Amino acid sequence: MLFSLIVNEAKKIVRSRYSGASLFGQIFVGILIVYLLSSAIVLGAMLNSILYKLTPGKEFDTFCGILLYYFLIDIPLRYWFQELPTLSVKPYLIQNVKKSQLINFLNLRSLLSLFNLIPLVLFIPFMVGNVLEKFGANVFIAFLVCLFFLMLANHFMVIYLKRKSIINTKWLVGFVLVIASIFLCTANNIFSISAISVYFFPQLLNNYWLALIPVLFFIWAFLINRSLLRDNFYLDIDANNKASSNLSLKWTDSFGELISNELKLIFRNKRPRNTILMSLIFLLYGFMLYNKDLFNEQSPRLIIIVMAYMITGLSSLNYMQFLFSWQTAHIEQLMISKHGLTNYVKSKLSLVRILNTVPFIISLFYGIMDWRIIPLHVALFAFNIGLILPFGVLINVYNTKGIDISKSANFNYQGVGLNSFLSTLIPLLLLMGIYGIVMSFFGFWPAVVSIGMVGFIPLFLQNWWIKQIVLRLKKQKYSIIAGFKEK
Amino acid sequence: MMIFIENLTKKFGGVVCANIPELSINKSELIGLVGNNGAGKTTLFRLVLDLLKPESGTVSINGIPVNGTEDWKNYTAAYLDDGFLIDYLTASEYFYFVGKLHGLNKQEVDDRVSSYAYFFDGGVDFKKYIRDLSKGNQFKVGIVACLLQKPELLILDEPFANLDPSSQIRLIKILQELNINDRTTIIVSSHDLNHIAKLSTRILLMHKGEIIKDISVSTETLDALVEYFNV
Numbered sequence: 001m002l003f004s005l006i007v008n009e010a011k012k013i014v015r016s017r018y019s020g021a022s023l024f025g026q027i028f029v030g031i032l033i034v035y036l037l038s039s040a041i042v043l044g045a046m047l048n049s050i051l052y053k054l055t056p057g058k059e060f061d062t063f064c065g066i067l068l069y070y071f072l073i074d075i076p077l078r079y080w081f082q083e084l085p086t087l088s089v090k091p092y093l094i095q096n097v098k099k100s101q102l103i104n105f106l107n108l109r110s111l112l113s114l115f116n117l118i119p120l121v122l123f124i125p126f127m128v129g130n131v132l133e134k135f136g137a138n139v140f141i142a143f144l145v146c147l148f149f150l151m152l153a154n155h156f157m158v159i160y161l162k163r164k165s166i167i168n169t170k171w172l173v174g175f176v177l178v179i180a181s182i183f184l185c186t187a188n189n190i191f192s193i194s195a196i197s198v199y200f201f202p203q204l205l206n207n208y209w210l211a212l213i214p215v216l217f218f219i220w221a222f223l224i225n226r227s228l229l230r231d232n233f234y235l236d237i238d239a240n241n242k243a244s245s246n247l248s249l250k251w252t253d254s255f256g257e258l259i260s261n262e263l264k265l266i267f268r269n270k271r272p273r274n275t276i277l278m279s280l281i282f283l284l285y286g287f288m289l290y291n292k293d294l295f296n297e298q299s300p301r302l303i304i305i306v307m308a309y310m311i312t313g314l315s316s317l318n319y320m321q322f323l324f325s326w327q328t329a330h331i332e333q334l335m336i337s338k339h340g341l342t343n344y345v346k347s348k349l350s351l352v353r354i355l356n357t358v359p360f361i362i363s364l365f366y367g368i369m370d371w372r373i374i375p376l377h378v379a380l381f382a383f384n385i386g387l388i389l390p391f392g393v394l395i396n397v398y399n400t401k402g403i404d405i406s407k408s409a410n411f412n413y414q415g416v417g418l419n420s421f422l423s424t425l426i427p428l429l430l431l432m433g434i435y436g437i438v439m440s441f442f443g444f445w446p447a448v449v450s451i452g453m454v455g456f457i458p459l460f461l462q463n464w465w466i467k468q469i470v471l472r473l474k475k476q477k478y479s480i481i482a483g484f485k486e487k
Numbered sequence: 488m489m490i491f492i493e494n495l496t497k498k499f500g501g502v503v504c505a506n507i508p509e510l511s512i513n514k515s516e517l518i519g520l521v522g523n524n525g526a527g528k529t530t531l532f533r534l535v536l537d538l539l540k541p542e543s544g545t546v547s548i549n550g551i552p553v554n555g556t557e558d559w560k561n562y563t564a565a566y567l568d569d570g571f572l573i574d575y576l577t578a579s580e581y582f583y584f585v586g587k588l589h590g591l592n593k594q595e596v597d598d599r600v601s602s603y604a605y606f607f608d609g610g611v612d613f614k615k616y617i618r619d620l621s622k623g624n625q626f627k628v629g630i631v632a633c634l635l636q637k638p639e640l641l642i643l644d645e646p647f648a649n650l651d652p653s654s655q656i657r658l659i660k661i662l663q664e665l666n667i668n669d670r671t672t673i674i675v676s677s678h679d680l681n682h683i684a685k686l687s688t689r690i691l692l693m694h695k696g697e698i699i700k701d702i703s704v705s706t707e708t709l710d711a712l713v714e715y716f717n718v
Contacts, residue, residue: 257587261573268575268616333571336536338588338636340557474554478540 006105029413033114040118047126060130061198063123068197070119071150072186076179078115078158083408084166103229107222110159111152119151135205142204142211149214156221163228258339258347259354265326265405272319272326274409276355279315283359286311286366295372301444305380305435305451306428312363312377313384316356317427320392321420323348328402328484335477345393345469352389356381379452380431386455388427390465395423397472400483488550489514489640489672490535495544497530497696504530505541505696514639515670517662519687521677521712527696528676529567532642535674536565548640564638566629566646574618578628581617585632599635606631606657623649630658634665641665641673647682655679659686680716684709 043050051059124147132140165171186193203210266272289307293299310317319326327334334344360381367374396419403415434454438447458465473480490512497505504527512518520528533539535546537553545552548559565571573581579600586596611624620628626649633641641662647655659682665671666688677683683690690708692700692715700715702708 257584261576261584264580265575330570330573332536332538332567333573335538336560336563336565336571337585338560340560478538481538 006108028416036114037117037121040121044122044125047122048129051126060134061202063126063130064201065194065198067123067147067150067201068193070122071154072182072193074115074119074151074154075158078154079162079175082110082113082115082155082158082162084110084159084162099230103226106229107156107225111155113155116151116155119147123147138208139205142208143201145211146201146204146214149211149218153214153218153221156218156225160221160225160228163225255339255343255347255350258344259351262326262347262351266319269405271403271405271407271409271412275318276315278409279318280359282314283311283362286363290366290369290373294370295444302432302435305376305448306431308373308376309380309384309428309431312360312380313356313388313427315359316352316384316389317392317424319355320352320389320396320423322403322415323352323393323396323399324480325399325401325403325415325484326405328404331481331484335481341470341473341477342466345466345473349390349393349466349469352393353385356384356389376448379448379455381455382452382459383431383455384427386457386459388430388455390458390462390469392423392427394465394469394472395419395426397469397476397480400476400479402484402486488512489516489548491547491550492535493545493547495534495546496542497534497539498542503696505534507531507544507696507698510691510698512672512674514672515666516672517666517686517688518672518674519677519683519690520674520693521680521683521690522693523716525695526693528693529644530696531693532565532567532644532674532676535642536563536567559640562639563642564633564636564640565642565644566626566633567642567644569622569625569629572617572625572629572632575616577614577616578611578620579613581628582613582632582635586635589636591635596635599637600631603631603634603661606654606661608654623651623654626650627654634661637669637671639671641671643673643675645676645678647677647679655682662686680709680712684712 047063048059051062055062124144127140127143127147131143161171161175165175182193185191200210266276285307289304289311294304295301324331335341360377363377364374366377399417399419401415401417401419407414431451434451435447438450488511490510492507492510494509495505495507496503520531522528530539534541535548535553537546540554545554547553548563551558553559573584576584582596582600583593586593586599591599607624607627611620611627617625617628626646630643630646633643646658650658662673662675663686666673675683675686684704687704690700690702690704690712691698692702692712700711702711
């Protein structure tokens with residue numbers, strides 16, 4: 001029985017509708033996985049010499065020190081990226097399949113994750129080279145058991161936490177607080193994970209049975225996960241039935257109503273919410289990028305401009321990738337509604353501008369570090385809202401790929417096509433082009449000013465833009481409707 | 488004349504899904520559209536609503552081609568499937584949204600919706616997201632959202648398919664009253680011949696994209712229909 005479940009799941013992956021349609025996205029994910037995995041393999045093969053360079057002669061101690069550290073960092077990463085394999089169970093609920101088999105299947109299915117491969121390729125080569133050869137097979141096996149079961153324990157613990165936080169958001173808050181305080185304590189040397197790690201692992205040399213501790217940890221995580229699943233078996237069916245949150249904005253005309261509806265779309269659906277949140281996290285990049293020498297001759301100013309552009313504009317750019325696709329489900333409703341296409345286009349343009357304005361205003365606080373950041377951000381903001389966003393809306397009229405907004409945005413390339421890449425790539429190339437040309441003739445600040453002007457002037461062409469977009473949308477709408485239906 | 492169709496054709500991958508040389512629908516007619524699966528009923532609706540681009544021909548509403556202006560959106564309401572709902576809104580938010588587009592304030596929307604309370608039969612929680620409602624209740628929300636616009640032209644695709652028997656009978660009554668009192672032009676497609684014969688003033692029978700019978704309803708209508716489908 002378990003076997004036929006696995007076979008069905010494999011068929012689902014191979015035959016999934018959008019895998020064929022969005023070949024581009026699939027290839028991209030494939031390349032990403034190969035890249036990550038091969039990086040881990042190379043890093044694993046070189047671990048010995050890296051550790052030797054860092055602490056010559058004490059590679060084994062350092063290795064013991066980083067092991068627990070790795071698994072600590074592993075937890076938040078998994079929490080953010082690892083998917084819960086829940087939905088695929090629905091069709092089996094009414095079939096003659098035992099609940100426990102389904103639970104086992106769910107747990108087994110969840111193991112298919114890059115997170116469960118990376119630690120193995122990363123650490124086993126070193127363990128073969130150092131532990132096996134120096135301390136013998138018994139110690140090696142003890143280490144292997146530790147590694148393997150720590151990984152599995154993390155895996156099931158994170159899945160447990162994720163499921164818990166779906167049921168109750170307090171778990172999410174608690175999780176973030178606990179992880180943040182552990183990292184803060186480690187950073188401020190209140191206690192040291194690596195000290196625990198350095199103490200624990202060498203004990204294995206004499207007491208193999210200590211390897212049972214991670215095993216027990218794993219069993220505990222596995223069992224709580226199983227009982228949670230058993231108690232909340234109908235979890236993902238009911239998870240959406242939360243009462244609606246209230247988010248009403250008062251607008252005077254239909255154009256405003258459309259914006260307020262789309263803001264609701266962002267807050268109430270998984271994929272757009274994820275996309276916006278991830279872009280907002282990018283705002284924090286300023287802390288890494290900006291420092292006192294920011295505007296010196298020696299600093300890599302082209303990179304700074306590109307990054308500053310991302311900091312102020314990424315959420316609007318990311319949202320724009322699927323500008324019309326977000327409404328895949330009810331595109332027909334929009335096309336026959338009384339508001340008409342002009343109001344619709346106006347609302348789209350205003351929405352991406354709002355999504356740009358909010359992070360822009362927040363980013364002005366970086367001016368405290370150096371006031372010259374403010375004119376830089378203003379110029380990039382003008383460039384984006386004046387030129388790039390209207391242009392992006394125009395390009396997006398030709399994007400006919402639909403998406404399902406209830407899925408997570410992480411590693412989700414449904415609907416990604418040439419169009420969405422172009423609408424991120426073109427602005428960057430344009431930005432670098434203007435900067436490069438003006439910079440080489442007149443210098444840095446004139447370049448910034450011209451970037452600002454290039455955006456500022458089209459702001460007066462607002463109506464022309466909207467007319468052009470509506471004109472094209474009128475011709476394109478049949479293809480958009482047909483494309484979104486295929487999804 | 489409410490709707491006028493001329494030389495309309497539409498193909499999907501070589502298969503003709505609509506081929507209508509000429510069809511006119513007058514104001515305040517109540518049309519029942521019948522035909523087996525794949526006869527082209529929904530395609531016809533989509534062409535009328537300018538959601539599909541025809542290979543040739545035009546559809547005009549009130550004398551203006553639908554792909555020419557957007558004026559018809561002011562007085563046309565349609566519900567074909569749940570793609571016509573905004574599923575992340577609650578039912579009441581959706582009503583207010585549609586009402587606002589038609590210049591209604593919240594009070595007016597509430598009044599109009601509550602006048603259809605017997606259609607909902609107390610079974611719909613307006614505070615729930617539409618995506619969490621059952622198919623039948625989604626249909627009721629979609630239909631009432633159309634009704635509260637007080638449209639001049641109302642298009643419903645298979646409205647009876649997802650409704651319970653009581654709601655089906657209530658809907659027939661609602662549509663007939665709307666047709667008589669407000670002179671609303673209504674087009675309804677259905678597989679339920681009894682309902683269609685009882686409801687409509689004129690029945691169009693579609694087969695492979697063509698309208699092969701155009702019947703004014705009389706007492707013999709149902710027999711004629713049953714005879715056609717009884718192959």
